[in-house]
Amino acid sequence: NAGVMQNPRHLVRRRGQEARLRCSPMKGHSHVYWYRQLPEEGLKFMVYLQKENIIDESGMPKERFSAEFPKEGPSILRIQQVVRGDSAAYFCASSPLNNPGPDTQYFGPGTRLTVL
Amino acid sequence: RKEVEQDPGPFNVPEGATVAFNCTYSNSASQSFFWYRQDCRKEPKLLMSVYSSGNEDGRFTAQLNRASQYISLLIRDSKLSDSATYLCVVNNQAGTALIFGKGTTLSVSS
Numbered sequence: 001n002a003g004v005m006q007n008p009r010h011l012v013r014r015r016g017q018e019a020r021l022r023c024s025p026m027k028g029h030s031h032v033y034w035y036r037q038l039p040e041e042g043l044k045f046m047v048y049l050q051k052e053n054i055i056d057e058s059g060m061p062k063e064r065f066s067a068e069f070p071k072e073g074p075s076i077l078r079i080q081q082v083v084r085g086d087s088a089a090y091f092c093a094s095s096p097l098n099n100p101g102p103d104t105q106y107f108g109p110g111t112r113l114t115v116l
Numbered sequence: 117r118k119e120v121e122q123d124p125g126p127f128n129v130p131e132g133a134t135v136a137f138n139c140t141y142s143n144s145a146s147q148s149f150f151w152y153r154q155d156c157r158k159e160p161k162l163l164m165s166v167y168s169s170g171n172e173d174g175r176f177t178a179q180l181n182r183a184s185q186y187i188s189l190l191i192r193d194s195k196l197s198d199s200a201t202y203l204c205v206v207n208n209q210a211g212t213a214l215i216f217g218k219g220t221t222l223s224v225s226s
Binding site: 033035037040041042043044045055056058059089091101102105107109110 | 120148150157158159160161165203205207208210211212213214215216217218219
């Protein structure tokens with residue numbers, strides 16, 4: 001059973017470009033969480049999604065950031081018009097359908113975004 | 117006040133030493149508590165959950181004091197492989213996501 005997969009693992013963008021980060025949850029998991037870790041900082045919750053629904057986006061910046069988790073395919077975190085301050089590691093976690101919550105979040109390896 | 121506060125360290129200890137990390141959290145409504153381990157900015161991995169009665173897993177002992185909103189982790193007989201950053205984690209107010217401390221760095225040397 002493959003774990004949580006994220007791609008790309010490393011992404012380099014120039015200021016003003018768009019970044020798309022993908023997360024495929026573990027098989028059988030339909031809850032996805034995105035976290036961001038800025039340099040020298042702890043992980044910060046961004047958004048929690050179920051299939052086709054955003055449940056909690058209280059940690060998402062109000063502008064340029066969006067997330068989706070379609071019925072088919074991976075969850076996507078999109079950052080438009082990236083700025084240098086967006087450089088960070090972005091981690092995705094997934095949780096099983098019947099037991100979502102912090103006790104059962106499995107983390108992916110992360111995507112390291114560098115904005116030049 | 118930060119939601120989860122930890123001493124960043126670093127803690128530099130020799131093999132075999134006992135080391136303790138502390139953490140405080142601000143939300144008295146938090147219900148779930150954890151210690152995670154993170155190596156070299158890789159993904160965090162759950163080390164252990166923390167229960168009110170305290171719990172032990174091999175060389176690792178976790179304690180929770182709800183009245184003081186304080187969590188601790190004790191590592192006995194430190195190994196070189198214990199070198200990592202230890203993250204104190206609680207659940208958020210909605211109970212759906214995790215709030216991470218910045219972590220405490222441990223370096224174990226021979």
